[in-house]
Each structure stands twice: as C-alpha cells, then as structure tokens.
Amino acid sequence: MTDPEADGSAGLESAFEEPAFVPYLAAGDPDFEASVEYVEALARGGADVVELGLPFSEPIAEGPTIQQAVVRALDAGMTPERFFEFVEALDVEVPLVCMTYYNLIYQYGNGETASDDRPVYPFVERAAEVGIDGFVVPDLPAEEADLLRAACDEFGLELVFIVAPTTRGDRLETILERVSGYLYVQARLGVTGARADVSDRTAESLERLAAHEGARGVPKAVGFGISSGEQAAEVVAAGADGVIVGSALVDIVAEGHENDDSTEAVAARLEAKGRELKEGALAGAQRRPRPEGT
C-alpha cells in the first residue's frame, strides 16, 4: 500500500474521517456546462469525494442507467482532453476521482508524447496536472495494474480498487497490496444500478474486510445499488466508511434532460438528494455497535 503522506496527496483518505458521501456522475452528461453545475451542486450537497466518469464506448461494468449517461456524454462531445478541461472548469474543494476504462488511459497521448514502454504515463501526468486525486478503473484487475500503479506513485495519485462479493483469499491480498485512497466495496454482484434494498452481501463483505489485517487503515466505501439516505445509513451502520452513489443521481440528470428541465432545477434536486445521502451516512454512524473497550 502506498503511504498517502509520502506522496503528498492525503486528500482522499482524509475525506473519510467522518462517514463519507461519494457521488458519481458521468462528466459531460448531458452536456459540458450543465454537468459542471451538477458536480458543483453535489459538492454543496455534502460530497466528500466526487467520482467523475470519463465516458468509454464499452462500459462493461455499468448497468443501463450509466450506459445511457455515457452515450449522452459521448454524443455531446466528451473526450479525454475535454474531460481534463471539465475538471479544470470545476469550482469545488472536494477530492476528485476519475472513473474510466483502461483503454482510454492506455491510448492517451499515443503517438505524441508516449514512449512505447510508458503508456498510461501521459494520462496520469495530465490528470495530476488538472487536480485529479485518484482513479477507479473497473476493467483493470489488480494483477494487470502494475504499470498504472507505478505511474500513480510517480505523480502522487491514488489507485482505488473494487472488492467484489466474490473476492477472497489471494485475490484480496493482491488488491490490498496495490490499493490506495479507498477500497470500493461492491455491494452485490452484477453491474451498476439503483436497487430498492441493500444486499446482505454488503455486510458479509464488510465483515470479511474488517477481519483482514491488510485492510486496516484503508477506508471502505460501498457502492452498487445505493439510492436513498436510509440505505446509506444501513451501509454505514454495517461498518462502511462511506457510500458511493451513481445511478440514483444519474437518474435525476436523465429525468431532467428528458423533461427539458432547467439546469438550476436539476442542480437543486441533486443538491437535495446529496444532502439526504450525506445525512443518511452520518446517521448510520450513530447506529453502529460501539466497539468493546471504548
């Protein structure tokens, strides 16, 4: 694990000092300007970290809601370079994590600045320049991540990994050796998407991680399926350090887009939803069983 103090970007881990609300939006959905407003609204609503999706044409880990967001953003002209401009245009204090697929990271700068043995470096360097704090790359398992891990270390970025309900044993070790920032605990099998209930497997996963020596000191943020303050509270009560919410927020963006609502109206809804989720996360901490001896 990377020492956050050593690389000078303690931003991400300190974001989890209290139960954190981590929203996800696809950058540029439905267009550049509105999307900037939406991210800023979520920051006002209490976001502690924002996961910004850089849209890829084949988002294999995403359900229909985020797939459609990706299509809207791509249709509106989102590219990796526009994404970096997007980050620069944001007026927010919270740490930012770029969530994207490996091919975009791998291709960036190809043929211009990248030397053959150092693909991914141009992308990471540019991300660091605009103020990105870390990455989540859903199609890059820890085994394939040495190159990106090294680049992140060089430029002081965190590399977040997803732990699935099926992740056990050696695989968990491999992930814990390489993760920094936080662990993205996938609440259930399948793809992203809002669900009505919180999976039992969330608590199981959190227990498994709590029992693991190597996972101590890394915040655990739970995502996949969380859509309400009550669910956020449940997840935090079960031991999570934060909740990641994507599809439920993207739904608000999609609905506003379909109904032709004003950017301000949609932003206000996102801010309110954000507040509900943040308050839910905080309330969840009150429900935690007190550890013995404290």
Add this chain to the structure above:
Amino acid sequence: MSTETKFGDYGGQYVPEALMPAIEELTDAYERYVLDNEDGFVDEFRQRLADFGGRPTPLQRADQLSDRYDREVYLKREDLLHGGAHKLNNALGQVLLAKYMGKERIIAETGAGQHGTATAMAAAHLDMPCEIYMGRRDINRQRPNVFRMRLNDAAVNPVDVGRGTLKEAISETMRDWAGSVETTHYVIGSVVGPAPFPAMVRDFQSVISEETRRQFDEQVGGLPGAVVACAGGGSNTMGAFAEFVADEDVDLYAVEAGGSSLSVDEETGVAPNSASLSIGEEGVLHGARTKLLQDGHGQIMESHSVSSGLDYSGVGPELAHLVDEGRVVPTNVDDDAALEAFHRLSREEGIIPALETAHAFGFLEAVAGPEATRDVELPETVVVNVSGRGDKDLESVIEETDGRDIEGAPSMEVFE
C-alpha cells in the same frame, strides 16, 4: 501444463473484479480437464465431436477452383460439421467443460448467429439451460439462426444499445455474467476475451488443423504450401492455423472483412470495415489487450461487414501477436469481392459458403484469379478453411446481390 495468458504483449485479463474469481476457476478447470484430460474430459469431447458433431470433416480437392487458379486447391469442409459451421467445436467443448465444472446455466453472445446456434445445440445436447444475447441489427439480418436457437430451446435476448451488433452483444453478455457468475458459464464464441478463453477456444478449434494436417499428408503427401482462413474474432483462423504455426514453410493467410472501405470516419466513429489486424491499433477491449478499431481517443469504433460474423472491432490476441511476429499474413477483401466469391463457389463447386468464408475465397481470386489484382506469390498447394455454410446468409445475400452487378449471379427476378 499451464495456461498461456499472454501472447507477446497481447492477451491478459482485463475484466471487472467480480469476474476474476470465475476466470480463475475457469483457468483451473481448463488446465485440469482440457490440458491434463482429468476424468477423461478430452476423450468424451472427442467422442461427442465424432458422434454428435460428425467429425472428422472432409478435406476435399476443389476441382474447378484448382483449374481456375492453376494450383491444387483443397477445402477443409467445416461447413459439413453439425450445425453448419466450425463453431460447434468450441461450443461443445465449453458447454461440456461447464458441465464438468458443475455450472447450471449457459450464456453466450452471437453475431451471425452461428455461435449462438452451436451453443444452443450443444446446451440442448448436454441438457443445460441457455440464453443467447444478440444485437437487434443482427437478429434482423439472421432470422433463420434466431429461429434455430429457439428451436433448440434457447432464449434469445435482443441487445438494443449501440449499433446492435456483436460488440454490444459481448458487452451485454459480460454484464449478465457479472451478476450470475457463481452459477453460469459464459461461452465466448471466438479466440477473444480474457485468458484463458483465447487459448482454450484455440485448443477446441485446433481439431481443424490437426485433421487437415493428417488428411493432407494422407491424400497429397507432406504439408500444404498455404492455409487460408477468414478472420473476424479469429476462431476458425486459429483453429485452421494452430497445428501449422511451427511449420515455417506453410504460409498462413488471415483474410479480414475490408467492408466498403479501409478508411475510417473519425467523425462518426465508424470504420466501414472489420479489418482490425490490417488497420487496427493496440488497445484493451472485452478482457484482452489486442488490435482494435478505435479512434484517436481510444473509443472503440463501430465496424462494418456484409458478413455479420466478421463484424467485430477486435480480434484474438494470439492472432494479433502472430501477425506482429510475421508468422501470419493479414489481408482483407471488400464486401463486393466477398459476394462475388460467394456466388463463384456456389456456382462452380456446388458449395454455398458462409459470407465469412467467402472472404477467404475472395482473397484467392484477388491473388490468383484471371484478373488478379494483388501481387502475392501463392504456393502450389492451398488449403482454404470453409468455416461454415451459407444457408444462414441467404436473406442478406439476396438483399446485397440485388442492386450489384455480380458476374454469374443468379437471376434476381423473383425477388424484385
């Protein structure tokens, strides 16, 4: 024995974390059952290929084509395999493996429908429930195959995202798998995807070149001068090449779909071809690092081919590696040439080939036909892999032939 996960720089396992344990489980099963023949898996597979599949398929001399091209042309008749395409070799192998692994459900994706059909047949044969994902556009292009899958009791799930072809169907099947991985095996239809799929599918398909090698030696003597196969994802290609890769004297030609043009439209994100070996660039898609049709930003381009079975933006990582090594020569022919070849083979040899396969014959015409346009020195003996039969393509061929001026094509009168 252990699994090849990388082919030079290509291959690997680029999949969501939820799938990684399944990939490990599959790797373990592949090593035990396929590589080490534990519990007699390979024997059972071979027996079923013979009894249910109808192997070995013939290696047949093509008399008219031999005259036309002034050399010995042999056809490896995978179109005579049960189901009408080489696809059964892999589908039967994987469904049987899933059974050995104790999986309860089969899912697969399909482009032309041949893989879906083969998987549905294998699943029915081995009594496993089966669901097939297929792009909406391909469903419309390949209605007979959709019906065949349903006849074999498989559910066909239409995929509406994107352009509704194989690329989208693969993504959608991966999404299903991510949620059902504990009980379900995903039968990937080509030598693509995360390891161990590329090596495993090649192994199941290598029965093609194993037989070709033996049959050629028995019937002609020695080794053929060249082996020609069409390449989409590359499963019939790797199957036809596998046992010849070590024989440097045998030329290996992978013929891709040149579509309507080799140029790409960066603006619309469409490549009007499926020639990822010829013009693609290295990248990561659907679990593997390989050659891909992609724009300058790394977004995957939509591909095109008159043949839905070749209509894919990627290609098998091992094939990409063999091309880089100079062992396999990548080439391509366009839609027109493939259609011409389709009609020629039907007319002259009495074999109606799949549109995929027709590309391989289009290459023969381009390099050795009476009006050869390409300067390739083709050896004296050539084996062409007839990867499948063309019944499934007749609706497309009727539509595509109408309005084109193809010499020797039958009258279109009744269809006008």
